[in-house]
């Protein structure tokens with residue numbers, strides 16, 4: 390019997406961010422491995438016109454929970470949705486619901502956050518710092534709370550090259566910043582943001598660092614641990630390989646590459662693509678929850694969940710495998726054949742963005758206009774280039790994260806738990822994982838049927854022929870332009886033609902002689 394799975398049996402667990410990518414996988418793993426848990430409270434807000442119940446019902450009916458439902462048929466009875474909005478006082482939770490949480494909660498997993506890189510500082514502070522503060526205050530009043538697990542990110546201190554499993558202080562006290570932001574005008578906040586974030590690329594990484602400081606400063610007597618994952622990708626093994634449900638991290642660009650939009654990307658090819666599968670992160674999280682509750686460390690332990698130091702995969706390897714997979718299993722309705730390469734300097738990046746991204750988009754929009762359709766390609770390419778600019782910081786750098794605590798924890802697991810809650814990234818085969826990742830994006834994110842692969846391949850062959858025809862016509866137009874104006878060009882052309890003629894004559898003569 391798994392010690393970790395048994396620990397969660399009978400427990401009342403509160404998950405914030407349960408409707409998110411990682412929150413869903415956390416819920417699924419808990420329900421599948423500890424079906425005798427008492428209840429999972431999930432904080433949910435209405436969204437996109439859907440009520441709480443509609444959102445939860447849609448979530449629980451997605452493919453991710455199929456296995457858990459087989460093992461835990463009364464899965465819906467285990468889930469207790471609670472209305473919440475992290476932007477509201479007391480997280481928007483009603484007094485009745487709050488009373489229930491304060492009375493029964495044993496474990497908190499705090500996943501909720503804004504993970505956007507372009508959020509204004511005020512919004513990111515609200516979600517990643519103030520909401521965390523409010524949850525900590527709530528936790529301090531809980532009668533049966535055993536452990537509080539906080540999700541941060543391995544990039545919260547990305548302004549450092551080497552990052553230890555410790556909390557690094559920020560230059561401004563979170564409380565002072567929160568008080569200032571309350572009365573400062575948006576325009577002033579926007580102006581001071583670059584100075585505040587201390588060489589970090591965005592408000593996301595900065596407010597995650599502030600969130601860690603708040604967790605430390607307002608820990609009181611709480612038993613807390615912090616998880617710092619790097620770039621969380623599709624599932625590795627559980628509940629099945631390749632599951633992913635959002636466009637974050639590499640996902641959007643992998644789609645852009647598969648659809649033929651992305652033909653060049655500025656990256657340091659030998660930089661480490663520090664991706665970790667979501668199920669590996671969740672296995673570590675559940676092991677940390679168990680270990681922290683049972684052993685109650687004297688101080689807050691930080692657990693890095695990264696791959697670069699133990700089993701590195703380079704961006705160039707990842708990129709090649711992405712293209713190879715989409716060659717075998719193409720995405721439908723591709724704009725062009727998947728074909729891309731890395732650029733390594735600003736000039737070649739600008740040149741290739743013009744030649745291989747914007748020029749084809751403008752020509753295609755011209756074709757759409759000619760055929761009476763609304764142009765959209767240039768807008769899509771600009772959005773892709775904006776996304777790339779936001780991710781550029783992470784693709785062109787590498788970091789060193791220590792993993793002492795994570796390795797210590799691994800040594801504390803029984804053999805059975807090391808299998809059931811495997812977070813040893815050294816077991817990961819990157820070629821297999823990347824292939825499943827791309828196939829997962831095709832199946833679970835784009836909802837494409839694998840039976841459509843032959844048709845998708847035919848579409849790619851047609852695109853290839855159009856590409857060759859276009860290049861040939863373009864070459865002839867340019868050559869005709871030069872021949873009409875340059876004696877040199879004519880001489881070269883005649884030389885080439887005569888060379889070809891001589892070669893063909895020789896070839897014909899030698900084949901006649903042989904007969």
Ligand SMILES: CCCCCCCCCCCCCCCCCCCCCCCC(=O)SCCNC(=O)CCNC(=O)[C@H](O)C(C)(C)COP(=O)(O)OP(=O)(O)OC[C@H]1O[C@@H](n2cnc3c(N)ncnc32)[C@H](O)[C@@H]1OP(=O)(O)O
Pocket residue numbers: 504505506507542543544618619620621636637638639640641642643645646651654705707708709711712729730731772773775776779780783784
């Ligand atoms: C040798 C051969 C080489 C071959 C190369 C080719 C292969 C390439 C494959 C490999 C590429 C790898 C590069 C990826 C690098 C990954 C680095 C990630 C770093 C994360 C570090 C931190 C990790 C964390 O702690 S949290 C991470 C999660 N957070 C994010 O990832 C958030 C990032 N996203 C954003 O902040 C926003 O989406 C933003 C700012 C990028 C764009 O905002 P915008 O307002 O413009 O768009 P949205 O409102 O978000 O969406 C509008 C629209 O666009 C669609 N969309 C959203 N995101 C993406 C995306 N990433 N790519 C494409 N499309 C996207 C979205 O669906 C919306 O569509 P609508 O129809 O309007 O709804």
Ligand SMILES: NC(=O)C1=CN([C@@H]2O[C@H](COP(=O)(O)OP(=O)(O)OC[C@H]3O[C@@H](n4cnc5c(N)ncnc54)[C@H](OP(=O)(O)O)[C@@H]3O)[C@@H](O)[C@H]2O)C=CC1
Pocket residue numbers: 405406407408409410411412433434436473474475476499500501502503504516540541542543597617618619620621622635637638
């Ligand atoms: N994905 C990654 O690569 C990494 C993520 N992390 C951390 O892991 C955690 C989870 O990330 P991930 O699952 O990818 O993020 P998602 O964006 O997928 O999920 C975010 C969750 O937070 C909730 N949320 C956001 N705003 C509010 C709000 N105003 N009120 C209530 N709930 C809100 C969302 O709810 P809703 O569905 O209603 O929007 C969603 O459930 C975050 O703390 C993130 O910093 C750390 C490292 C890497």
